[in-house]
Every structure is written in structure tokens, then in C-alpha cells.
Amino acid sequence: AFFTSPSQLSKKQYDFVIVGGGTAGSVLANRLTENSKVSVLVIEAGVNHQGNLNLEVPFLGVTLSGTQVDWNFTTTPQNGLNGRVLPYARGFVLGGSGSINLLTFNRGSDDVWNRWASLTKDQGWSWNSVKKYYLKSSSLVPPADGHDFTGQANPAVHGNGPVEVSVPGFSLPIDDLVVSTSNQLGGRFSFNVDFNSGKFVGVGFMQSSIGGGERSSAATAYLEPVESRRNLDILINAQVTKLIQSGTSKSGPIFQVAEIGQPGKRWQVMALKEVILSAGVIGTPQLLLLSGIGPSAALTSLQITPLVDLPDVGTNLADHPLVPNYFQVSSNGTWDDVLRNGDNFGATLGLWQASRQGLFVNSPGNTLAYTRLPANSPALAGISDPAAGSRSAHTELIFVDGFAPFGSVPQPATGNFVTVLTAVVSPTSRGSVTLASTDPFAKPLINPSILSTNFDIQAMVQAIKDAQTFLNATPWQKDFKPVPFGDLANARTDTDKASFARQNSVTVNHPAGTARMSPANSNWGVVDSQLKLKGAQGVRIVDASVFPVIPECHIQGPVYIVAERAADLIKSAYGL
Template structure:
């Protein structure tokens, strides 16, 4: 697997397949397509390798990667639903893409999600019964770092035998048992769920994460590195795609098999490589619509306004951007059993880091949260006023809570310099707000205009308020009262009413960095959408999209597992199309 860091190093200018983006989906495709030694594959990534990046490897340090050198450092436009605030939109810019910088949670989603996608696309091959094998092909359950008995925390029977390693937490925290016991006492909307990957993604349970032996498992380590010995797979790093160049066919419309390359350091110099079979866009929810629009595929009038000649009028390109809103709820606790001191005392942090380096044990083997909870709204919730239920079905949630054994900074609230805290992240899992990704200019090296339109619908605001109330209800349960005795802290303490909480959400909300839907999949003959159910860009030949931009609707869960699953299926679709 030769790796090149500049386009002039490439030994050839034509490949069978060119994959744009070495991220979550792109690396799956690179591995699966290059399994055939007669097929040449080039993967082009704008970032660098991450093999020597320690914060990528250490799960607890995952929170430090947003805004780092391997993040695109995107910002949204001012958000009307957030009092005009601009918030970050973290996307991985390195081999592994966002699977290298995310917070590692692995939820394949409920059965309902996939059956809903099948209905929306009028294609039953997207239903769970057909998709399940790709989930099983992607990941496998491994023992947590501490090797403990995980009976009741996870169901081994619902897991597969794929290359991606998935485990439950490897270092049990003091609040983990409190979460489980509270769930079992409260029941109802807070029922205990022994495995969120069993098909029912509601209830309270242990988080499953892409971690093996205390180390991050991502698309680079799970898919690319095992293909290192393949000479037919080439990787080009530090290179941007400036546009796709088309040729004209009277019978099939524009053919997009030529890729124009450039680098930020030499913006005027451009070169080209071509694919004899297909170009596959896996540039992500932001990068994919940007490249399509730069190539003349998108809303024709908007393209003309930027002096881009329209090739194909597809108004849905860049539209329907969705993300999961997040509000951090802080509680001061009486117990000293939190990890707050790790972030305040360099010697304590160093000791934990040393433990991870020497034995792959201790606090740093996990991301900051070990447990999560998915809830459906009460049936009489005012969030449903005037709309139908936006979730995929009864096994999918409307909201999510994540429980963190310390003060976790999300947004601009600074960590306190003393005391012990618990953070509960409240999240809207089935948001109805929709925004867009559009070109800010025709400069391919400029960031596009990103507008997720966070909290711009009544449903999203009311669902967030319910999630914030649920956090307080849950931490008022009896198991918390013996030692932790949580008390609302900071601005949350002054948010006495639902209206106050809505105001606090607008003031402090960010996102979970789960953008989706900017090149959504639709039925073959539908006039809406960007790709057909085989992920081919409508009206074109030689061009396919495989990443979270094709989601017809945002799933009610953390999204990386769904990206892996669609990539595994796309690899089979491509192999079938070319008899490979």
C-alpha cells in the first residue's frame, strides 16, 4: 500500500477507482475494493496520517481533538436558534476522518431506522433484514480493557466478526452503578437496556465504543492498515479535490471520471487523475456537497451566481443538513469519586497517562462517558403539536442522555477550579430542524457556508427541554442520594421553568457533531434527492457518494456505525456492478 504525500509522486494517472476522502467510509471502500488484486484503487485524503498521533489513540483524550491540527476547524454561520451564536463543526482531516476524532460511541441504530430508510427510498434492500449482514461484517465485540465479566452489560449474540473493535467501558466509574440502579428503579422511559445494538435503541445502558485493548479502533487501523501489503492500493495525502471534470455522453448524461487536484500551498497549480470505472465521493457531509457544487452539480441559479457553470441542476445538493443538538447539564456532587482533579492537577493527569502507556489500564482507556440513555417523549408532549412523530418508530428515541463522571466542558462554560461534578449531556436524537451546506465562494480551498439551523423548530426546543428535565429527574433517583447528592449547578440552577430551560439551551447548545443528509438518497425516479438507492449521483455516470451525506434522514443514534454499514454495502454494490 504505497503512501504518497504529493501528487507528483503518483506512479500512474489512471486507476480503476478513485476514492475521495480517507475517512470512515472511504477506508472501508479502499479495503474492500482492493481485495481484488487486479483492481487498482487510489484514495485521496486532504489530511495526513495519524499513526503517531497519541491523542487519537488514547480514548480519554478524544475530547482534545476538536479544533486540533487534524480537524477541518469548520464553523457554522450565526445560528438563529442559538441567539446568533457561531458554533464549531468538528470534522476529521486525516486518515480515518471523523472516526479518528470522534468520541467513539458505536450505535448501529434501531431496526426501525433501517426499515424507515427502506420506505423512504422505496428499496427494501435498505431494510434491516437485508442490511444486518453489513453490520455483522463491520465490527466485532472484544473484551473491555479491564477484562471483567460483562454479563448483563452487553449481549455477545448480537455482534459480528468484522475488523472494527467494539467494547463496553474498560474502567468502571463510580457513577456507572448509580446509572444502572436508577434505571432499574425508575423503569418506564428509563428502562434498562442490556445492548443498544440489539435492535431496540431505547432505555438506559452501557455505552459501546470503538475501542480495543484500551486503544481507539478507527477506519484507518481497522481497514487501511490491514491492507498495507497490497500494491494495488495507493494513498495520496495532503491533497485537496478542487473539482470533478466531466465528459459528455449523449446517452447517459455527464460522465464524471476525472478528478482535479490541488494544494493550499500552491493554489494556482492543478493536476488531474482519472478513473476507468468510478469516482467515489466519501468526503463527508460538508466536503461532498462542496465538491459537487464546485463541479457544477447543485442548484443551478446558486452556481451561476458564483460564476460556476451548471452541469446538472440538483437543488438538493447541500440541502437538508441535520445535526443532533446538545446541552451540557452540570451538577455539583458531594462525592470525591469524580475525575475532576485529573484535569486540574498535572501530576494526576500524568499518572493516568503513564498507566495507559504502561499497561493500557485505568481512566484513559475510555472516552469520558461510560453510560447513555435513549428516551421517547411522553405521548402528550407539546413537542408533537402540529407535526407527526419524527422518529423512525417505537424502537427509536427522541432524546438522549450521556452520563459523565466529572465536569465535561461542552460549549463555552469554563470548568470550575474546585469541587466535584457530574455532567449529563442532553441531546435531541430526532431533530426536525434542517439547514444547508452551500458555497461561500468558488474558491475550492475556502470553507463553505455551514448552517445546521440548530433549534429552529418547536419540536427540537421542546424535546431539548424534556431531555433537560429528564436529566434532573434521573439524578433525583434514590441511588444518587447516598454519596453523590447531586445539586444543579451554574446557570441550570436558575432555569426554574421550561421557558428558562429553552432560553438556556439557546444560550449554551452546541451539537454532537453528527451532521447528515446533504446528498440524501431517494427513490430512483424521485425528483428530490441527490443519489439513488445504489448511491449513484442522479443524472450522472461514473460518480457515486458513500458517506453520511446520503442519509435520507438523520438516525436517532450516534452515526458512525451507520456510515460503516453503508460503506460495507456500497462495496458490495460496486463489486456487483462490475462483476468483481
């Protein structure tokens, strides 16, 4: 059943209580209720995902941050960004951040998963082992316009799961230029027909969680189809405010009671088997800390009684920094006018509404590159390579056929533009999530420490240079003739480019690692490789906070993989 207030709950006990109906939480809700004897309650702080057009139209995903479907967090002032404070989007809605994200769907390289297996000493996380969970979570479907996508993706490496994934369903003039430039430059920019094949470097077509021209999310693909199961209750508009100790075991305190709160009011629900925290990279550590689970000294200084001493809770926050690089172009084959001109916007939206066709069936970028740094890059001097392996990238370039207003620079009133979004995907900067207050409704302190290491800034400088090299290639010179625009035009030296990056970087919104997994007997980490909370009983964590290290890719795909494996681990632990 579906509830909008804790007072409506008819039961106080469930086998599993899932905190957070986001990406991972929705997968678990579906998989655990496949067995009709298992009762599950999902508690989601945010709103319903249905009835919000911008959530459905892929191209309009960019408009969701900062609205009522976003927690509207901000970072602390970032030293690496000249003290700037960034908005830090997180989904406040069923489907979580996957309902408001920009839809790129990646699985990561084989190296990414094999490194996870080695860090956690659990071969169950290796590429070969998690393959079945990738295949179980998503399927490659035809693009919205039905074009023959031979050579743009390889159906053989894809599965038959509920999340629909497709190549762009509306071609743009720069798509061919990107492919021709890849063919011409080769080497670090060689064409890769399918990034989801295990080799995650090169230039290729974007794969996105879009089916039939609509966003496909954990809410639409996993939750909606099973909403009517009698053993599943979904409660929205309800924030869990802490876990309550319900007993003691030989592994430590038992936390099988979740407290749900509204200012001045509290309710409790009990998990007969486990509470599963899927509150995401910010919500999960915040809840652990509020419950007395974390670094004891920090908890004591906030006058929270420490119940489980876990120094890693809230640490190791990693994210991918992103810089929009703008180029003015002489072609009018860009979509800039759609954003500027109400009639054009209305017609494009009308086309989407009438037939799920046109520009709005895509996320803003159709093509992208994942690149490794040159071996002699100053970024790599004196450090071991932070990427998972040679089939994983250091940087990413997304090619956008218009002015992507992702940073602080507004779209100019006139002109045609191409944006290259450059990102560092193997960052070494690490930050934290800590409590600002013991009030569960107060926003936590989020410090992703963007561009705080030499590697990250030097890698970003290389990516900015790569963007210019790419757009200087001859295929662009006939119709587009790209010219660096704005601050980029003045960033001539490497030092200038570093300053430009610090002034213009935002994030790709890929935070991970604030409750990372580690081998069961190690003295670091927050959960073991079965995702069970260390030093306690009755709690498992299943979301992007358990990533032992940030993957060199967009991370929703890995969240689905983690959640699918977690469902199997839980079923097997209870013989379900």
C-alpha cells in the same frame, strides 16, 4: 503505495478514485482492493493518523477538535442559538471524523433502517438486509480491564468485522447509580442490555469503538492492515478541488476525472470505472457544487456553469444538538482532578501507556439513556412523530463522571461534578451547506440550523428535565447529592430551560443528509438507492451525506454499514 504529494503518483489512471480517506473511504479502499485486479487510489486532504497519541487514547479524543487533525470549520450564526457561531469539527486525517470522534458505537434501531428502505423504495436498506453489513464491519471484544460484561452487552447480536467495539474498560462510581436509578424508575428509563440489538430505547452501557484500550477507527481497522496491497495507492495532504466532465452519456455528463489542487497548482487523475465521493457531509456537497452539480440558479449566481441541475445538493443538513447539564456533587468519586492536576493527569496517561488500563481507556461517558418523549409532550403537539418508530428514541442522556468541558463553560477550579449531556436525536431542524466562494480552499457556509423548530427545543427541554429527574432519584442521594450548577440552577421553568438550551447548546457532531438518497425515479435527492449520482455517470457517493434522514443514534455505525453495502453494490455492478 503511500504518497504525500500528487507529483509522486506513478499512475494517472485507476479503476476507482476514492475522494476522502475518511470513515467510509477507508472501508471502500479495503473492500475494493480485496480483488487484486482492481486498482484504487484514495485521495485524502488531511494528514496521516499515525504518530498522534491523542488519536489513540480514547479519553483524549475530546482534545482533537480545533487541532491540525480538524478542518476547523465554523457554522454561520445560528438563529436558534441566539446568533452564536459554533466550531464544527470534521476529521482532517486518514480515518476522517472517525479518527477524532468520541467513539460511541451504535447501529440504530430496526425502525431506522426500515424507514430508510421505505424512503428509498429499496428493501436492500432494511434492517434485515443491512444486518450482514453490521456483522461484517465490527466485533464486540472484551473491555480493557477484562471484566465479565454479562448483562452489559449481548455478544449474540454482534459480528466479526474489523472495527473493535467494547463496553467501558474502567468502571466509574456513577455506573452503578445509573443502573440502580434505571431499575428504580423503570418505564421510559428501563434497562436495555444492548442498544445494538434493534431496540434503541432505555438505559444501558455505552459501546464504543475501542479495542484493547485503544481507539479503533476505519484508519486502524480497515486501512492500515491493507496499506501494502500493490493495487492500492494512498495519497495524503492532497485536496480534490473538483470533478471534471470527461464525456457525455445517455444518463448525463460523465465525471471520471478528479482534479487535485494546491494553491496555484493542479493535477488530474482518471477513474476508469468510477469516482467515489467519500469527502463527508461538508466536503461532498462542496465538491459537487464546485463541479457544477447542484441547484442551477445558485450555481449561476456564483458564475459556475451548471452541468447537472440537482436542487437537493447541500440541503437537508441535519444534526443532533447537545447541551451539557452540570451538577455539583458532594462525592469526590469523580475524575475532575485528573483534568486539573498535572501530576494526576500524567499518572493516568502513564498507566495507559504502560498497560492500556485506567480512566483513559474509556471515552468520557460509560452509561447513557435513549428516551422517548411522553405521549403528551408539547413537542409532539400538532406534528407527526419524527422518530423512525416506537423502538427509536427522541432524546439521549449521557452520564459523565466529571465536568465535561464540551460547551462554553470552562471547568471550575474546584469542586466535583457530574455532567449529563442531553441531546435531541430525532431533530426536525434542517440546514444547508453552500459555497461562500468558488475558491475550493475557501471554507463553505455551514448552517445546521440547530434548535430552529418547536419540536427540537421542546424535546431538549424535556431531556433537561429528564436529566434532573434522573439525578434526583434516591440512589444519588447517599454519596453524590447532585445539585444543578451554573445557569442550569436558575433555569426553573420550561421557558427558562429553553433559554438555557439556546445559550448552551453545541452539537454532537453528527451532521448527515447533504446528498441524500432517494428512489431512482423521484424528483428529490442527489443519489439513487445504489448511491449513484443522479443525472450523471461515473460518480457514486458513499458517506454520511447520503443518509435519507438522520438516524436516532450516533452515526458512525451507520456510516460503516453504508460503506460495506456500497462496496458490495460496486463489486456487483462490475462483476468483481
